[in-house]
Structures are given as C-alpha cells and as structure tokens.
Amino acid sequence: MLSAENLLQAHPLSATAERGEALARAVEAALGCAAACTACADGCLSEEDPARLSRAAAAAESCAAICAATASTLLRQSAHADREGLITLLQSCTSACLRCERECREHELMHDHCRLCVEATTACVEACERLIALL
Amino acid sequence: MLSAENLLQAHPLSATAERGEALARAVEAALGCAAACTACADGCLSEEDPARLSRAAAAAESCAAICAATASTLLRQSAHADREGLITLLQSCTSACLRCERECREHELMHDHCRLCVEATTACVEACERLIALL
Amino acid sequence: MLSAENLLQAHPLSATAERGEALARAVEAALGCAAACTACADGCLSEEDPARLSRAAAAAESCAAICAATASTLLRQSAHADREGLITLLQSCTSACLRCERECREHELMHDHCRLCVEATTACVEACERLIALL
Amino acid sequence: MLSAENLLQAHPLSATAERGEALARAVEAALGCAAACTACADGCLSEEDPARLSRAAAAAESCAAICAATASTLLRQSAHADREGLITLLQSCTSACLRCERECREHELMHDHCRLCVEATTACVEACERLIALL
Numbered sequence: 219m220l221s222a223e224n225l226l227q228a229h230p231l232s233a234t235a236e237r238g239e240a241l242a243r244a245v246e247a248a249l250g251c252a253a254a255c256t257a258c259a260d261g262c263l264s265e266e267d268p269a270r271l272s273r274a275a276a277a278a279e280s281c282a283a284i285c286a287a288t289a290s291t292l293l294r295q296s297a298h299a300d301r302e303g304l305i306t307l308l309q310s311c312t313s314a315c316l317r318c319e320r321e322c323r324e325h326e327l328m329h330d331h332c333r334l335c336v337e338a339t340t341a342c343v344e345a346c347e348r349l350i351a352l353l
Numbered sequence: 354m355l356s357a358e359n360l361l362q363a364h365p366l367s368a369t370a371e372r373g374e375a376l377a378r379a380v381e382a383a384l385g386c387a388a389a390c391t392a393c394a395d396g397c398l399s400e401e402d403p404a405r406l407s408r409a410a411a412a413a414e415s416c417a418a419i420c421a422a423t424a425s426t427l428l429r430q431s432a433h434a435d436r437e438g439l440i441t442l443l444q445s446c447t448s449a450c451l452r453c454e455r456e457c458r459e460h461e462l463m464h465d466h467c468r469l470c471v472e473a474t475t476a477c478v479e480a481c482e483r484l485i486a487l488l
Numbered sequence: 489m490l491s492a493e494n495l496l497q498a499h500p501l502s503a504t505a506e507r508g509e510a511l512a513r514a515v516e517a518a519l520g521c522a523a524a525c526t527a528c529a530d531g532c533l534s535e536e537d538p539a540r541l542s543r544a545a546a547a548a549e550s551c552a553a554i555c556a557a558t559a560s561t562l563l564r565q566s567a568h569a570d571r572e573g574l575i576t577l578l579q580s581c582t583s584a585c586l587r588c589e590r591e592c593r594e595h596e597l598m599h600d601h602c603r604l605c606v607e608a609t610t611a612c613v614e615a616c617e618r619l620i621a622l623l
Numbered sequence: 624m625l626s627a628e629n630l631l632q633a634h635p636l637s638a639t640a641e642r643g644e645a646l647a648r649a650v651e652a653a654l655g656c657a658a659a660c661t662a663c664a665d666g667c668l669s670e671e672d673p674a675r676l677s678r679a680a681a682a683a684e685s686c687a688a689i690c691a692a693t694a695s696t697l698l699r700q701s702a703h704a705d706r707e708g709l710i711t712l713l714q715s716c717t718s719a720c721l722r723c724e725r726e727c728r729e730h731e732l733m734h735d736h737c738r739l740c741v742e743a744t745t746a747c748v749e750a751c752e753r754l755i756a757l758l
Contacts, residue, residue, distance in 0.1 A: 225662040228735035230669045249654060253698060257630040259549065260699040263542040264635045272538035273431070276530055279549060280425075280432040284442065286691065287422035290415075291449075293658060294665040296408070297415040303448025306441045307419065313438025314426075330633035360527040363600035365534045384519060388563060392495040395564040395681055399500045403677035407668040414664065414684060421556065428523060429530040465498035543701070550695075550702040554712065557692035560685075561719075566678070567685040573718025576711045577689065583708025584696075 222246045222293075231295045240349045241292060247338075247345035248289035248311065254331075254338035255282035255318060261331035271329070274321040278335060281318035284311050285342060292349075301353055308346045315339040315346075357381045357428075366430040375484045376427060382473075382480035383424035383446065389466075389473035390417035390453060396466035406464070409456040413470060416453035419446050420477060427484075436488055443481045450474040450481075492516045492563075501565040510619045511562060517608075517615035518559035518581065524601075524608035525552035525588060531601035541599070544591040548605060551588035554581050555612060562619075571623055578616045585609040585616075627651045627698075636700040645754045646697060652743075652750035653694035653716065659736075659743035660687035660723060666736035676734070679726040683740060686723035689716050690747060697754075706758055713751045713758075720744040720751075 222245035226232055233241055259278035262271035288311040291297055291304070298304055319339040326333040357380035361367055368376055394413035397406035423446040426432055426439070433439055454474040461468040492515035496502055503511055529548035532541035558581040561567055561574070568574055589609040596603040627650035631637055638646055664683035667676035693716040696702055696709070703709055724744040731738040 222658065225659055225736070225739060228739055229662060229666040230671075245658070249658060253627065253650070253654060253694070254630055256695050257634060257698045257700075260546055260701050261634040263546040264701045266635075267539065268542035269537065269539035272533040272542075275545070276429065276431040276533040279529065280429050282695075283422045283425045283429075287418045289658070290418045290661050290687075293662040294411065294415050294418075295662075296411040296665050296669045297449075297452075300448055300452050303445050303452065306448060307445035310438050310442035310445055313435055313441060314432075317432075317435050317438065331630070334630060334633055357523065360524055360601070360604060363604055364527060364531040365536075380523070384523060388492065388515070388519060388559070389495055391560050392499060392563040392565075394684065395566050396499040398677040398681040399566045401500075402674065404672065404674035407673035407677075410680070411665055411668040417560075424523070425526050425552075428527040430527075431530050431534045466495070469495060469498055546699065546701040550699050553692045553695045553699075557688045560688045564681065564685050566681040567719075567722070570718055570722050573715050573722065576718060577715035580708050580712035580715055583705055583711060584702075587702070587705050587708065 225293065226295065229295045231298075233295070233298075237352045240345070240352050244308075244345040244349040245289050245292045247342040248285045248292065251315060251338040251342035252282045252285035252289065254335045255279070255285065258322060258331040258335035261329065265329065271325060274325055274332060277318040277321040281314040281339065284314040288346075305350055305353055308350050312343050312346045315343045319343070360428065361430065364430045366433070368430070368433075372487045375480070375487050379480040379484040380424050380427045382477040383420045383427065386450060386473040386477035387417045387420035387424065389470045390414070390420065393457065393466040393470035396464065400464065406460060409460055409467060412453040412456040416449040416474065419449040423481075440485055440488055443485050447478050447481045450478045454478070495563065496565065499565045501568070503565070503568075507622045510615070510622050514578075514615040514619040515559050515562045517612040518555045518562065521585060521608040521612035522552045522555035522559065524605045525549070525555065528592065528601040528605035531599065535599065541595060544595055544602060547588040547591040551584040551609065554584040575620055575623055578620050582613050582616045585612045589613070630698065631700065634700045636703070638700070638703075642757045645750070645757050649713070649750040649754040650694050650697045652747040653690045653697065656720060656743040656747035657687045657690035657694065659740045660684070660690065663727065663736040663740035666734065670734065676730060679730055679737060682723040682726040686719040686744065689719040693751075710755055710758055713755050717748050717751045720747045724748070
C-alpha cells in the first residue's frame, strides 16, 4: 500500500517534520481502524451466536464511519487551517474508538476479529491523541 | 424521500418528543448538506473558470465527508449513549459547515450551486447547534 | 431538505428534461435508502433478540455503503461521461438493495425499521432501473 | 497498518487460499487508492494553478468514493454470496480508476500527488480484475 507519508508530502500544503509524521501515523491508524471495524462488525454478525456480539457490531459500525471521515479530512490538508474543527473531529474519533474498544475487548479471547479491532482502535486513539498534542 | 422522523422513531432506542424532533432535523440537515456540498464541489470544478472556485470546492468536499459521517452517526441511536462523542462530532460538523459557508458565500451571486450550498450549510449549523443544546 | 432536482440543475453540466428528472429521483432514492439502511441496521442490533436480525443488519450495512457512494456519484455530474461506469454502479446498487430487501422483508411485520427499509430499497431499485433505461 | 489478510481471515466466512489472497490485495489496493485520490484531489485544488487540474480533481473525488465503498464491501464477507453484485461493483470501481488514471497521467510529471494517484489507480485496476477472474 502507498504510504500516507508519501501522499501527505506530495501535497502543496504539506506539513513538515514532527507534525507531518504524526499526521501520517494518524491517517494510517484511522484507515486501518475503519477497515478493522468494518470487518469486525460484519464478522460479529456472521458468527453463530450474533446476539452476544450485537453491541460490539453496532459500536464498530459507528467507529468505522467516523474513522473513515477522519482519515479523509486528515488527507485533505487544505482543511487543516481550521484547527478547532480538526481537533473536535479527532476527539470524536477518539471517543468512538474508545467505545468500540470497550465492547470488543469483552470478546477478544473468543473472536480474532474483535482482537484485531481492539488493536486497531487502541492504535488509533494513540495516534489521534499524539496529533492533537502537536496541533 | 422517507422522513428522518419515521426512521428514528422506528428504532427501539428512539428518543422522544423535543429531542427526537431536533435529532430528525439534524439528520435531514446533515444529509441535505452532504448532498449540496458534493454537488457544489463538482459544480465548481466543472465551471469555465475553476481556479477562483478551488477553495470553495475543497471546503465543500471536506464538509460533505463530515456531514455524511454525522448523519450516519445520528441515525445510529445505539451510539448516542456516548454523549461527549456525539457533541464533539456535531461541533466538528458545525466547523466544517461554517468554513464551507464562508467560501461559497463569495460566489453565491455567480453560481447557483454555491448559493444552495450556503443555504444547506447554514441550515446544518442551526440544526446541529439546536441539537447540541438539547443533549 | 433541499431538492435533488435543484442541486442537479444548478450544476454547469446539468442533464435536461426526462433524464434530469430520473437522475433526481435516483439521487433521492439512494440517499433515502442509505439513511433507512443505516437506521435499520442499528435498529436490528438494538432489538432484544438481535440474533434473528443479524443477516438483515449485515445486508443493510452493505447496502447503505453502496447507496451512499451511488448518490454521491450521481450528484457529481462530471463523472457521467463514463456511461459504462455509471451503469455498473447502478447495477451494483440494485443488487445490494434487492439483497437487503429480501432479508428485511422477513421481519417487516415485527419491526418498523425493517418495513421502512423494504420501502426504501424497493424505491431505490425502481429509481435505479428507470435511470439505467434512460442512460 | 493491520494487514487486510489478517482482517479477512479473522472473519467466520473467510475465503481460502488463492481467492483470499486476491481479496486481500483488492482491499488494500482499493483503500490505498481511495486515500491517494482524496489526497490528490485536495492537492490539485491547493496548487497555484488549479484550473488545469480541475478535471483531475473531479475524477479523483469520484474515484475515492467508489473505491471506499468497494473496500468496505470486500471487507464485509457476508455480502459476497451476491456474486453478481460484487462483480458489478468491482467493474464500476475499475471504470472510475481508469478515468482518474487518464486525467492524472497528464499531470504526473508536474505533480507528485498525480503520479502517486496514477500508481494507486493502476494497482487498483489490476487487483480488481484479478479478483473478478477468481469470483
């Protein structure tokens, strides 16, 4: 896959150095989290006993939608002049990840898709918080 | 089109009365704004002189992505227990709308798609702020 | 909500007459279907017995993603020069709607969100097929 | 980033062997292409002379929306029973990628974001065609 760092640096308004690196990590984490959540939600619904997994599936779907919008906004560097808007979006992304992580953690020993989802949401929270600190 | 109010009331966790009505207005406003922004961005790029409209197009694309994620999250009522997350998402939606509204207002006399985009972003800001006040 | 017809006519490449009207109906049907499917999927997962509804929820989530991309592409009239691409997209949208409609029809007497989803997918299939016939 | 192969294999309905590998490549190619197109579209609009790049930006935005929906559908393995629907979606994804690749190729010597977009769309077309051949 193309690296987010290359995509961000090819942009005429590209951020530099430390912040650029944190931005690239956040893009990759948000994209990876959206993918893991989408796969996990559909995985939950395809298990033999989906009833126990319904809250995890719902949290994962919400998280996927917000992570995808976050990744897209982070890649649109013309939008970054609106610092407040970027920070609130990253905060809402963090909130959605934390909720999904809580739900999937209850099932991570039983279901690999939940374990991967916990990994992805944890990584996304860290990457968003690190980026917020640098904005 | 199906009314958002019907969709929201058919949900087992449906909100009631005043808040349910504000929620329905916010869903419709965010969906309408995502559509207006998508149409406006592509309209800007298809005009004879797209150079003057490039900032409006970029702002509209960002706004469309955030409004679509907001509408989707508002429709997923299982996600509303995370009040903080919902409020930050609505705030980031408001930010994106205000930025798009500023850019498109400069062109609303020349281009109908910008005028419709100003209307849609203004309505979305009002609906999001009203909903935030009730959460 | 802003009418799709107004949004489409404000575009410099707007289609005219019969085809423009079919395009507007397809945009509204696809947006409405994406909203109904999102609400229904989350509704299914929030019911007391989500196990029976897991296939409906999964079909609704897939359908929502494809309907949203279809609506967005229909609103971007600069993309319509690629007639083949537009037709295959409308066909994949129709496929996703038919699958979701089959799953939700089994539950429409029990759950209003499934009934609204059946209505929305049926309307979306009709609007897509009518538009395909005019492309 | 989490590998698509791991995400797909953690799903209870995971495909096996050759097809699973082609599926993983298509997911990664479509996600990477959506990201490259989003970054390129915003990059085009942020260049000093966006007028020449407006067609590339419009093609990239359409392509991003379809690639994102394609990746999401490929990750939802419960949807793959609808083989016809999956094939038409992959075909519409291929169409959108080819159109974007044509537009961005005209600017790839001048703008790195267009060059990366050409790479990403080319890779996505190949991955989609290889997957279609195995469905």
